[in-house]
Amino acid sequence: MTMLDIQDLRATAGDAEILKGISLTINAGEVHAVMGPNGSGKSTLAQVLAGHPSYTVTGGSVTFMGNDLLDMEPEERARAGLFLAFQYPVEIPGVTNAYFLRAAYNEIRKARGEEEVDPMDFLDVLEAKLKIVEWGPEIMSRAVNAGFSGGEKKRNEILQLALLEPRLAVLDETDSGLDIDALRIVAGGVNKLRSTGRSFIVVTHYQRMLNYIVPDHVHVLAGGRIVKSGDKALAHELEARGYEWVEALHGVPA
Amino acid sequence: MSATRVQQRDAIPLAPSGPGWLEPVRRAAGALFARTGFPTQRDEEWRFTPVGPIATVAWQRSPTTPGAADRTALAAFRFGQPEWFTLVFVDGVFSEELTTIGPLPRGARVGSLRAALEEGGDLLRDHLTRHAPTDASGFTALNTASFTDGGLVYVPAGADLDRPVHLIFVTTSAAADAALHLRNLLVVERGARANVIESYVTLAPGTRYLANLVTEVSVAAGSWLEHTRIQRESERAYHIALTHVDQHRDSHYRSFSMALGGALARHNLHARLNDENVETLLYGLYLTRGEQTADSHTAIYHDHPNCRSWEVYKGILTDRSRAVFNGKVFVKPEAQKTDAKQTNRNLLLSDTAKVDTKPQLEIFADDVKCTHGATVGRLDDVALFYARSRGIGAEAARRLLIYAFAAEVIDEVALEPVRLELDRLVLERLGTVG
Incomplete structure (x- = not known):
């Protein structure tokens, strides 16, 4: 089954065109890594899929489980089963993690035609999800991401992923800024959430995380286009030869 | 004599009978007000505060027979805590019937100021009108000359009121066009602890009146006071208030001031740190809508070394409403090791709301840690x-x-x-x- 079908996607930020015609098809259960140097457009792709207000789509189409994704508001995309793990998760002082996550969880449940859960039942739901990121319940009484370390913020994103059970999860540089222990926990969490019905797009600069989350396909972005696609061996080749190699290959100025 | 001046003088209600020492204080305050009148926007301290309309109204004396208010109507304001010490004033008049005061520690007093004045005694002479300067503004002078009643909370040395004291000032439609002048006195003696809440609420949301309030606070050495203020006046009312706090060695004072009501609401909060090792925490929140103006003026006087003040005021504004924040921190040359932090953050939810924010730090000591920050932004x-x-x-x-x-x-x-x-x-x- 086709989960996501991107055709000739173009997007701008202000006057600058960042995505210059991206085409990519992802089937249910597949993990696609999107790699590329800084400024290649890989994070933009992740954010455009979730409907980030800083970008304007100027061309192309994105079909998510048969529906026109670009026609949906960000919350509709989430309710339809799309999840973006932010590169820079937002701090919301004044709202506890428990409140925020339950609000999100109930919205997603409502969209699926399921009953909302009260705070007590929600704690039971959480217990299993917290295990996925090797966390205790203390984190839930803290304000959303406020004063969290870089690693805690990323774990919180994966906790939300686990809770909201999306069909397609987009991880935007989830490995950036993580030490090896945090990376192991975060990647371990993602692996526990892999299933035949769920697809992933793993956006990353480095091959490192792909040692833990082994992709089915690897795409290299440069200058707003996919310049090379392959299997996991491509990630290793990039690690060995650097991005200059692909950029040179395709005439993209560094 | 201008019409305005005549009306202002008429606004002075007859003071209740009181002890001899108070009479000259009141007379002097009345004379001061007769000379200066209400402040105007030409006064630097009131530059952003549209007080003009107050002087144009022929305010009536506060009603001697207050409007109807019963326990059912007041239940909404009592936080679901029937056992808290709760003093109720309806249209400025103390209501024995609606008041709840349980057993107090020996020597403690919680009650009407007017009743205490009629009794006499040293307590009031030592504190009443001794903290808030009469010349703080025309409003304070008028209050000193005219206050009719208010709440009195006295916690003797070493005592701990085991439950909060809640002063409720409620208005009804009987307060229409009246000026209410009320004075509260909170005295927490050496090593004592108290928790006091002031609520300014209304049962008549469309009524116009003037609430002119002064709260004097004395926080003695080693004592602890948590002070909450909730202002939910009618949105046609004028609410002008001064809270003056005198703190002594090793004392802790924490204020939370919330402003929701009033056409114009101004709260002056002055904290004087009269000795070393004092902690002063001031928090504020104002929410304005329509044409409301909420004004918070705070002043913290660091007169001695090793004191800490921490201030966070936040505002949320919509429609065409306005907010004013002015935060003064004065650090005297001898107030070394002062640790003062002030923050004012404003959230504008409309293009037509407006904030004037002014942190004002005057620091004359060199070994201090003082910071301030003000922001005005959108979501x-x-x-x-x-x-x-x-x-x-x-x-x-x-x-x-x-x-x-x-x-x-x-x-x-x-x-x-x-x-x-x-x-x-x-x-x-x-x-x-x-």
């Missing part, structure tokens, strides 16, 4: 997107973030029933913002 698009990307709808996300902005200060209210009520008030108000 963060990226934060909104973050919430929406989790499935939360645009409007709900907006409300969540506005609530979060307010919750950061509400969380500082230690009393849980009060905190929950303030949460509810904010959420209720958010249901109506555009």
